């Protein structure tokens with residue numbers, strides 16, 4: 001369940017299971033099973049399960065999405081590129097949420113946010129087709145005021161701010177600059193009437209300042225949880241991340257100024 005603290009604010013943890021599939025695909029075995037990871041993550045406190053069906057299927061496969069969708073007790077957030085193939089597949093699966101993300105086959109990981117301005121017509125068509133199936137659409141974008149305005153204009157009710165630049169910042173000044181940029185993006189998203197999520201590159205220490213931003217509704221976190229699970233176990237890794245997020249948000253809610261870094 002979403003953590004609802006005294007001020008009524010929530011913060012959801014979306015556990016991205018992509019890299020459970022990366023480990024499985026390394027040997028072409030049936031284990032570790034992303035379905036088992038999803039169900040155990042829900043039991044450990046995940047509020048949703050996120051999975052990125054990439055065009056190259058380097059980790060999550062179509063069969064994973066089809067197997068997981070009917071078994072979830074929380075909700076599925078399917079990440080997909082803005083292509084007709086992926087939008088049609090998403091309409092077939094009908095997850096509660098679809099997050100439209102940019103993809104380049106040669107990228108190691110998602111490098112930047114979706115350029116809604118440049119691909120406005122394609123994004124608009126995808127949003128309309130998905131919304132017609134009752135799917136809530138999120139756009140994975142940079143914390144850029146013009147992109148946020150375009151996301152609202154194109155009809156997406158949700159945005160997920162790309163926290164990669166914040167996560168990759170190499171010194172305190174850069175971290176502070178990127179955190180300030182995210183906070184401005186959150187404010188812009190709220191002003192446009194959007195639900196604001198965030199994700200990419202978050203881990204057990206850099207997550208705290210992001211989770212402390214009161215208007216952020218959901219964080220999608222995967223790679224760091226899978227990595228930590230190698231040492232502490234999957235359910236513990238999920239539970240620990242949720243506890244850190246709740247602690248950061250509760251600290252702010254109860255007026256602990258140091259919690260908001």
Ligand SMILES: CC(=O)[C@@H](O)[C@H](O)COP(=O)(O)O
Pocket residue numbers: 016018051052059079101108109110140199200222223
């Ligand atoms: C969109 C996003 O930030 C995540 O889905 C990320 O893409 C994880 O998948 P990869 O590690 O394959 O990029």
Ligand SMILES: NCC(=O)COP(=O)(O)O
Pocket residue numbers: 016050160198199200201202220221222223224
């Ligand atoms: N959209 C971000 C996501 O789903 C997980 O990204 P990461 O934590 O694997 O970098």
